[in-house]
Amino acid sequence: MLELRSLTKRFSDPAAGARTVVEDFDLEVKPGEFCALIGPTGCGKSTVLSMVAGLERPSAGTILADGAELAGTDPRTGLVFQQDNVFPWKTVLGNVAAGPRFRGASRAEANARAMDWIRRVGLAGFEQHYPHQLSGGMRKRVALAQTFVNDPRILLMDEPFSGLDAQTRQIMAGELLELWEALGASVLFVTHDLEEAIALADRVVVLTARPATVKREFTVDLPRPRSPREIRFHPRFVELHEEIWSSLGDEVRTAYTRATTAS
Numbered sequence: 001m002l003e004l005r006s007l008t009k010r011f012s013d014p015a016a017g018a019r020t021v022v023e024d025f026d027l028e029v030k031p032g033e034f035c036a037l038i039g040p041t042g043c044g045k046s047t048v049l050s051m052v053a054g055l056e057r058p059s060a061g062t063i064l065a066d067g068a069e070l071a072g073t074d075p076r077t078g079l080v081f082q083q084d085n086v087f088p089w090k091t092v093l094g095n096v097a098a099g100p101r102f103r104g105a106s107r108a109e110a111n112a113r114a115m116d117w118i119r120r121v122g123l124a125g126f127e128q129h130y131p132h133q134l135s136g137g138m139r140k141r142v143a144l145a146q147t148f149v150n151d152p153r154i155l156l157m158d159e160p161f162s163g164l165d166a167q168t169r170q171i172m173a174g175e176l177l178e179l180w181e182a183l184g185a186s187v188l189f190v191t192h193d194l195e196e197a198i199a200l201a202d203r204v205v206v207l208t209a210r211p212a213t214v215k216r217e218f219t220v221d222l223p224r225p226r227s228p229r230e231i232r233f234h235p236r237f238v239e240l241h242e243e244i245w246s247s248l249g250d251e252v253r254t255a256y257t258r259a260t261t262a263s
């Protein structure tokens with residue numbers, strides 16, 4: 001169980017002194033649950049994820065994983081962010097094996113585990129290729145394999161499919177669901193795409209415009225296994241989209257008005 005308790009983040013701001021980006025943020029993600037965070041641009045979604053990932057230190061509040069405090073980067077968490085973190089000078093195999101090697105596995109063991117994941121993400125035959133020889137979708141697959149090979153119990157994803165075309169995005173989303181269902185990790189998935197959030201998640205959490213707090217949570221009672229492409233035609237999907245948008249839309253308008261009046 002991942003628990004975020006009264007999480008708050010303030011950044012110093014030369015003009016205003018301090019700017020509160022996340023405030024009293026409470027959230028629980030159950031083992032194996034897929035939870036999507038959605039909110040207007042700039043509301044603080046990435047900051048929440050960065051704190052859970054240990055990349056930013058909270059100004060106040062705590063993060064617990066299975067009851068123990070999660071402070072700093074932790075081997076139980078795996079990250080997939082907007083920019084793929086592939087090493088351009090390493091082959092696909094070298095990239096995927098890097099995590100297990102760093103964690104102390106022998107070269108043979110790291111390579112064997114990496115090869116297994118390269119196959120599972122559909123890149124068999126490309127293990128000796130370098131990132132610049134791959135398409136954007138293939139590089140995202142490398143990034144997924146790089147993360148999944150470490151068997152994370154908590155998967156933190158921040159717009160992992162941004163920059164991909166709509167079709168590839170749907171294919172990747174379907175592949176992610178298959179991998180996640182086999183792995184059983186808890187997922188915290190940040191997106192500003194409501195359709196993607198509903199298609200993937202068990203629960204969609206709507207955040208307020210900055211400072212980010214939890215506005216409302218919606219259970220996504222759609223059947224699994226799901227195809228992110230086909231589930232969009234389910235009547236319940238359309239209902240959920242309406243319900244969630246009625247909550248999210250106000251926050252998007254607030255953020256938009258703020259941005260346009262500030263400029």
Ligand SMILES: Nc1ncnc2c1ncn2[C@@H]1O[C@H](COP(=O)(O)OP(=O)(O)OP(=O)(O)O)[C@@H](O)[C@H]1O
Nearest residue numbers: 011012021039040041042043044045046047048192
């Ligand atoms: N290191 C930092 N120092 C100062 N301000 C920051 C820092 N990181 C983020 N911010 C500010 O915090 C606010 C929230 O940023 P964040 O990236 O968390 O939003 P977001 O909801 O993920 O946005 P988007 O959907 O556009 O990616 C922004 O106003 C941003 O300028």
